[in-house]
Amino acid sequence: MSIPTGPYAALKIPDFRLFILTRFFVTLAIQIQGVVVAWQVYDITHDPLSLGLIGLAEAIPSISVSLYAGHLADIVNRKKIIVTCLVTLLFCSLALLFFTLEPGKFWLSYGALPIYSVIFVSGIARGFITPALFAFMPQLVPRELYSNAITWNSTLWETAAIGGPAIGGLLYAWKGVQFSYGADALLMLAGLSLAIGVSSKPLPPESEEQGIFDKISAGLRFVFNHQIILGAISLDLFAVLFGGAVALLPIFAKEILAVGPQGLGLLRAAPSVGALLMAFYITHNPIRKNTGKILLCCVAGFGVCMILFALSTNFLISLFLLMMSGMFDCVSVIIRGTLLQTLTPENMKGRVSAVNHIFIGSSNEIGMFESGLAARLLRVVPSVIFGGCMTLISVGTIAVFAKSLRRLQKVQ
Template sequence: MNNFPTGPYASIKIPDFRLFISSRFCITLAIQIQSVVVAWQVYAITKDPLSLGLIGLAEAIPSISVSLYAGHVADIMQRKKIIVTCISTLLLCSSLLLFFTLDIGAGIITRSVVPIYTVIFISGIARGFLTPALFSFMPQLVPRELYTNAISWNSTLWETATIAGLALGGLIYGFYGITSAYTIDVSLTLIGLVLAISVGNKPLPEITAEEGVVEKIKAGLRFVFHNKIILSAISLDLFAVLFGGAVALLPIFAEEILHTGPIGLGILRAAPSIGAVCTAFYITHNPITKHAGKILLSCVGGFGVCMILFALSTNFWLSLFLLIASGAFDCISVIIRSTLLQTLTPENMKGRVSAVNHIFIGSSNEIGMFESGVTARSFGTVRSVILGGFATLLVVSVMATFSKSLRTLQRVQ
C-alpha cells in the first residue's frame, strides 16, 4: 500500500517540498521584480532596443558557458549546498543593483550601463548552476508517483510569483522609485535563502560509473540525443522560445505602441503568467492523460499565433488578452516537457540532463531577448515579432512532420 499523500494537493502536504517551493516562490518574485526594473532602467538610460536584448545576452553567455559543468556538479555534490550557494550569489547581485541607486553608488552608472550588465553576468553564472540543482533536487523531496503533481504545483507557484513580481516591479518602480524596488528584491532573496537552508538534506543517488568530468558530461549528452521524445520536446520549445517571444520588446510596445508607462509594462509582463497559473492550477486537478504529443505541438503553435496577433494589436486590452493566452499555451508545454524529463531520466543523471535542457530552453529565453533586440533594430519592433511568430509555426510544422515519436506520444508519466 502506498504511504504517500494522494489527491490534487498531495505534494504540498510534504514539509520539505513546501519549503522548497516557498523558497523558489520568493526567489522568482525577486528575479521578476528585478527584471522589470532593470529593463526600464536600462532603456531609460540608452533609449536603444538593442540594449534590452543585451540584458538577456549578458545573462545567457555565462549561463550557457557553465551549464554542462553545473549539471555534472549537481550529480556529484549535495544539491542543497549548490542551491544555497547560488541564492547567496543572487543576494549579492541584488544588493549591488540596490547600491547603484544610492547616493554613494549612483555615480557608477551615470554615464554607462556596463556595471548593470556586469552584475547580470554574475547572476547568470549563479543561475546556470542553480537550474540543474533545483531540477534534480525537487524529485528527491516527493515520491515518483507525485512527480506530475509536484511539477504542476511548482509551475503554479512559479507562475504566480512571476505575475506578482512583474506587476509589483512596475507598481513599486512607478509609485515609490527604483531604490524601493531593489530593496524589495534584496529582501525577498534573503527570505528565499533562509527557506532553502531550512529544507532537509537529501543523500545523492549513486554516482554513475564514467571516469572523469568530460566522460560524465558526454554521458548526459548521449542520453538526451539518443532519446527521441526528450530531444524532440526540448528542440520544439527551443525554437519557439528563441523566435516566438516578445517579452524583451515589451518596454517598446508599452511606451510607443500601447502608450502606457511602467505600471502598464508590469501588467503586460505579468499577463503571460496570468494565463499560465490558471492553466497550471487546472492541470493539477485535471492531469493530461492522453494525446500529450499532439497537445504539445498544438500549444506551441497556438503560442506562435498569439505572438503574431499581439504584434498587430494597437489596443491595450486585446494585447493583454493575447499575452494571457500565450502564457496558457506555454504552461502546458512546460508541464509536459518537465514531466517527461523527470520520469524518463535516471536519478543520478538528472543534473546533466537538466543542464542540457537549460541550454536548449532556459538560455534560449535570454538569447531570444537578444535576437528580438537585433531584429527589432533591423526590421522594426512589430515586424520582428510577426516574423518570430511565423518562424514558430514553421518549426511546429517541421516537428509534427518528422517526429513521429512526439506526434504519437500519449501519456507523460
C-alpha cells in the same frame, strides 16, 4: 509510510512546501528585478538593442557553466549548490540597489555597463542553480507524485511571475528605482532563508562513467538519442528563441500602447496569469492521452498569439493575447518537465537538466537578444511577427521528424 493522494498530494510533504516557497520568493525577486532593470536600461540608452543585451549578458555565462554545473549537481550535495547560488543572487540584488544610492551612483556614469556586469554574475549563479533545483526536487517527493509536484511547482512559479512584473512596475512608478531594488533584495533574502530550512538529501549512486568529460558526454548522448525528450525541448527552444516578445515589452508599453511602467508590469504579468489558470486546471484535470499532439498544438498556439499581439494596438486585447500565450506555454512546461523527470535516471538528472537549460533556460536570454536585434533591423512589430512565424515553422518541422513525440499518449 503511505504516499499522499489527491490534487494537493505533493503539498502535504513539508520539504516540498519549503522548496516551492523558496522558488516563489526567488522568482518574485527575479521578476521584479527584470522589470526594473529593463526600464532603467531603456531610460539610460533609449535603444531596443540594449534590452536584448540584458539577455545576452545573462545567457553567455549561464550557457558557459551549464554542462559543468549539471555534472556538479550529480556529484555534490544539491542543497549546498542551491544555497551558495542564492547567496550570490542576493549579492547581485544588493549591488543593483547600491548603484541607486549616493555612494554608488558614480558607477552609472558609465551608462548601463555596471548593470550588465551584475547581470553577468547573476547569469553564472543561475547557470549553476538550475540543474541543482531540477535534480533536487524529485528527491523531495515519491516518484508517483512527480507530475503533481511539477504542476504545483509551475503553479507557484507562475503566481510569482504574475506578481513580480506587476509589483515591479508599480513600485518603479510609485516609489522609484531604489525602493524597487530594495524589495528585490528582501525577497531574495526570504528565499535564501527558506532554502536553508529544506532537509539535505543523499546523492544517488554515481553513474559508471569515469571523468568529467565522459560524464558530461553521457548526459548529452542521453538527450540527443532520446527522440521524445529531444523533440520536446527543441519545441520550447524555438518557441522561446523566436516567439517571445518579453524583451520588447518596454517599447510596446511606452511607444505603441502608451501605458507606462504600470502597464509594462501588467503586460509582463499577463502570460503568467494565463499560465496560472492553466496550471490550476491541469492540477485537477491531468493530461492523460494525446500528450504529443497537445504539446505540438499548444506551441503552435503560442506562436499565433505572438503574431496577433504584434498586430494589436489595444491594451486590453494585447493583455488577453499575452494571457493566452501563457496558457499555451504552461502546458508545454508541465509536459516537458514531467517527461524529463520520469524518463531521466536519478544519477543523470543534473546533466540532463543542464542540457535542457542550454536549450530552454538560456534561450530565454538569447531570445531577448534576438528580439532586440530583430527589432533594430526589422522594426518592433515586424520582428515579433517574424518570430511567431518561425515558431509555427519549427512546430511543423518537429511534428514531421519527431514521430515518437507526435504519437506520445501519456506523460508518465
